[in-house]
Amino acid sequence: MYNPKSLKAEEFINHEEILDTLKYADENKDNYELIDSIIDKAEERKGLTHREASVLLACEDQARIERIYNLAEQIKKDFYGNRIVMFAPLYLSNYCVNGCVYCPYHLKNKTIPRKKLTQDEVRKEVIALQDMGHKRLAIEAGEDPVNNPIEYILECIDTIYSIKHKNGAIRRVNVNIAATTVENYRRLKEAGIGTYILFQETYHKDSYLKLHPTGPKHDYAYHTEAMDRAMQGGIDDVGLGVLFGLELYRYEFAGLLMHAEHLEAAFGVGPHTISVPRIKKADDIDPSAFDNSISDEIFAKLCALIRISVPYTGMIISTRESQQLREKVIRLGVSQISGASRTSVGGYADEERPHDTEQFDVSDQRTLDEVVNWLMSAGYIPSFCTACYREGRTGDRFMTLCKNGQIQNCCHPNALMTLKEYLMDYASEDTRAVGEKLIAKEIEKIPNDKVKEIAKNNLKNIESGKRDFRF
Ligand code: SAM
Numbered sequence: 001m002y003n004p005k006s007l008k009a010e011e012f013i014n015h016e017e018i019l020d021t022l023k024y025a026d027e028n029k030d031n032y033e034l035i036d037s038i039i040d041k042a043e044e045r046k047g048l049t050h051r052e053a054s055v056l057l058a059c060e061d062q063a064r065i066e067r068i069y070n071l072a073e074q075i076k077k078d079f080y081g082n083r084i085v086m087f088a089p090l091y092l093s094n095y096c097v098n099g100c101v102y103c104p105y106h107l108k109n110k111t112i113p114r115k116k117l118t119q120d121e122v123r124k125e126v127i128a129l130q131d132m133g134h135k136r137l138a139i140e141a142g143e144d145p146v147n148n149p150i151e152y153i154l155e156c157i158d159t160i161y162s163i164k165h166k167n168g169a170i171r172r173v174n175v176n177i178a179a180t181t182v183e184n185y186r187r188l189k190e191a192g193i194g195t196y197i198l199f200q201e202t203y204h205k206d207s208y209l210k211l212h213p214t215g216p217k218h219d220y221a222y223h224t225e226a227m228d229r230a231m232q233g234g235i236d237d238v239g240l241g242v243l244f245g246l247e248l249y250r251y252e253f254a255g256l257l258m259h260a261e262h263l264e265a266a267f268g269v270g271p272h273t274i275s276v277p278r279i280k281k282a283d284d285i286d287p288s289a290f291d292n293s294i295s296d297e298i299f300a301k302l303c304a305l306i307r308i309s310v311p312y313t314g315m316i317i318s319t320r321e322s323q324q325l326r327e328k329v330i331r332l333g334v335s336q337i338s339g340a341s342r343t344s345v346g347g348y349a350d351e352e353r354p355h356d357t358e359q360f361d362v363s364d365q366r367t368l369d370e371v372v373n374w375l376m377s378a379g380y381i382p383s384f385c386t387a388c389y390r391e392g393r394t395g396d397r398f399m400t401l402c403k404n405g406q407i408q409n410c411c412h413p414n415a416l417m418t419l420k421e422y423l424m425d426y427a428s429e430d431t432r433a434v435g436e437k438l439i440a441k442e443i444e445k446i447p448n449d450k451v452k453e454i455a456k457n458n459l460k461n462i463e464s465g466k467r468d469f470r471f
Contacts, residue, residue, distance in 0.1 A: 004258065004265040009224035012262035013203050018254045021054045025250070029058035039067055042308040045075060050257035053309040057253055057301065065301065072304035072332045075311050079402060082442075083383045083415040084375055085336040086368070087136040087174070088129055089318070091345045092117050092156050094357050096142025098178075098215030100201070102246060102290060104282040104359060105142045107215065112283045115345040115357050116147055122159045128348035130168025132340055132368040133426035135384040135418065137170055138197060140343075140359070143178035143216060150184045153177060157191045167425045167467055172386035174239070178217060179226035185233025194389045195272050196230045197239035198223075202247040203255025211246055227259070231267045236395025238263070239316070241275030244302070245293045253302060260310050269395045273314040273336065274306055276329075280320050280360035300328055307333025312402050319364040326364060327378065339371035372422065373431040376438050383415035384422055387470035409448045410471045413455035416442055417469050420462045 002014035028034050038052045048056075056068060093116035096105040104112050117125065129137065139156065141148045153175070160170050172194040179198060188196065202208050205220050212218045227238045240259055242252040256274065264270045278299065279287045287293065294302070306315055317326055317334045319341040326337060342348050343359040353365070366374070372382045387410075388398050401410060416439050423435040439459065446452040451471065458469040 004262045006262075007225065007228050007266065009221040010205070012266075013224055013255050013258055015205060017258070018203070018251055021051050021254045022058075022250055024051060025054040025058040028055045029060065031055075032061065032064070035059050035061070035064055039064065039071065042068075042071055045078070045311050047311055048257075048309040050254045050261065050309075053257055053305050054250065054254050057250055057305055068301075068308065069304050069332060072307040075307055076331070076333045076335070079311055079407070080314075080335045081381075081407065081412055082379055083335070083381045083385075083411060084330060085136070085314070085383045085385065086134070086339050086372070087138055087336060088132075088134045088338055088348075088368075089176075089341050089343065090125055090129065090137045090139050090160075091343060091347065091357075091359065092122070092139055092141045092153070093144070093148045094142050094345050094359070095144040095147035096215075097144050098142070098217040099213045100215075100217060101211050101213065102201075102243065102279055102285060104285050106284075109284045113356050116152075117156070117346055119155065119159050121346055121349070122156050123163055124349040125346065126160050126163045126170060127165045127168070130163065130165050130170065131426070133372075133384065133422045134339075134368065135170060136172045136174070136194070136386055138174040138176055138338075140176045141178075148177075150180065150187060154187060154191050157188075157193065161192065167421070169468070171468075172389055176239075179223045180229075182229045182233045185230045185235050189234040193235070194386070195237040195239045196227075196235045197241070197273070197275065198226050198230075199241035199243055199275065199277065200224065200255070200259065201243045202252060203242065203259070204247045204251055207247045224259075227263060227271075228266065231263070231269075236267075236269055237272035237389065237398070239273040239275060240271045241277060241316075243277050243279055244299070245279035245287065245290045247292055249292065249294050249298060249302065253305070256306075257309055260313065269399065270310060271313050272394075272398070273316050274310065275316040275318070276303060276306070276334075277318060277320055280363075282358065282360040285360075296325055296328075299325070300332060303329040303334060304332040312399050319362045320360060322363040323366065323374070330375075330380065337371075340366065340368040369426070369428050369431050372427065373434060376431070376434045381412075381415045381438065381442060382419060382422070383411070384418035385411065385414040385470070386418075387411075387414045391470065409446060409451045412442070413446055413451060413458075414470050417455065417458050417462060420459050421467055424462060
């Protein structure tokens with residue numbers, strides 16, 4: 001029985017409900033009256049249900065798809081302005097006891113060298129990341145209770161936060177590690193993590209069991225209920241995602257929105273972010289072995305529909321995608337991107353991009369300076385802001401900020417001040433020139449005069465060497 005409030009995986013992600021939803025979507029894909037009324041509802045910016053959004057996904061009428069794209073763009077502008085939050089993944093260890101058939105870290109892969117960073121190596125990686133200008137990381141690790149126990153992860157988090165190299169600092173560590181216990185989530189929260197990210201990979205249980213044939217990740221319910229345990233452990237910013245390409249995208253899309261609805265129904269707060277990874281080539285992994293790959297066009301449609309279905313949820317895209325596609329989906333709703341990522345364990349401290357321990361091929365291989373420059377030239381503000389979580393604005397408190405329209409008086413100046421730090425400490429000459437112009441223009445857009453004055457003053461202080469201002 002479908003029940004969004006239930007804490008049982010198969011009740012809040014209910015297979016029959018998804019099949020009914022897909023049937024309903026198919027039956028109504030040419031029902032323009034219904035489709036128009038759903039788009040009208042989305043225009044109210046309060047989101048859509050999985051059923052409504054699935055009808056729009058099935059719709060193939062070009063004029064209506066265009067209307068969806070325009071609305072996604074508008075919602076993106078209204079809620080997130082032109083800010084794009086920057087982050088980098090940090091791979092701690094590729095030891096893994098799971099058998100995920102799409103992931104090069106799977107236990108049976110004997111060709112990939114196994115590596116786990118020592119604390120000294122973590123320090124080197126973090127200094128390399130700080131020297132690029134990063135302030136926000138997502139740590140990644142395989143699941144291995146012996147090699148990467150929770151104590152190891154916690155120690156790495158401590159090390160990361162403790163490093164202050166030149167003007168550098170990692171101010172927010174998001175965590176992407178395997179599903180764990182309430183107690184371990186509590187310990188992660190106490191260690192000061194930002195978002196807990198866990199991709200569902202696929203919501204389709206039978207496929208899930210086949211794609212995760214061995215190891216603790218085989219347990220579909222334990223994995224699917226992980227976000228509930230994270231919430232119970234006190235983590236109220238959680239990040240969802242599916243690995244597109246494993247199963248039929250329409251099934252995954254309905255599952256993803258049902259998961260968001262479940263978190264809202266059971267805990268009163270939806271997901272903080274949704275990631276949209278697609279399967280990539282990797283050691284021992286051939287993406288063509290997975291026959292549900294999606295075209296760039298469908299991918300863009302999915303991003304636009306996520307944007308209008310969950311307007312308050314940030315959307316993340318990684319360097320799995322090319323510059324061209326990133327450009328397109330940033331316009332349609334993506335609010336966070338990684339830059340200059342290396343997906344190998346210990347990859348940042350090396351001069352050359354190493355490939356041996358990589359988790360997947362990186363499409364966008366530009367430096368952070370190039371990505372920052374590119375974003376600014378396209379009219380975006382690359383933001384290194386980490387203020388919300390440091391001010392305790394997580395979970396529903398962050399949502400309240402969004403809903404009260406205070407983003408322009410809060411996130412906007414924070415973005416500009418952290419960009420200014422980046423320009424002062426890490427940017428190339430050209431990037432700095434482009435950035436200074438952008439800041440001068442954007443600072444005038446702060447609606448509250450008092451806030452504007454403080455922000456201008458802070459910018460001057462940053463210029464004279466002070467750091468870390470925030471609203
Ligand atoms: N080990 C943790 C887990 O199982 O959830 C999380 C870390 S794992 C390094 C991060 C994510 O990478 C996985 O959740 C999966 O979606 C993604 N991934 C694995 N293999 C991939 C591939 N070949 N291409 C793209 N993404 C992949």
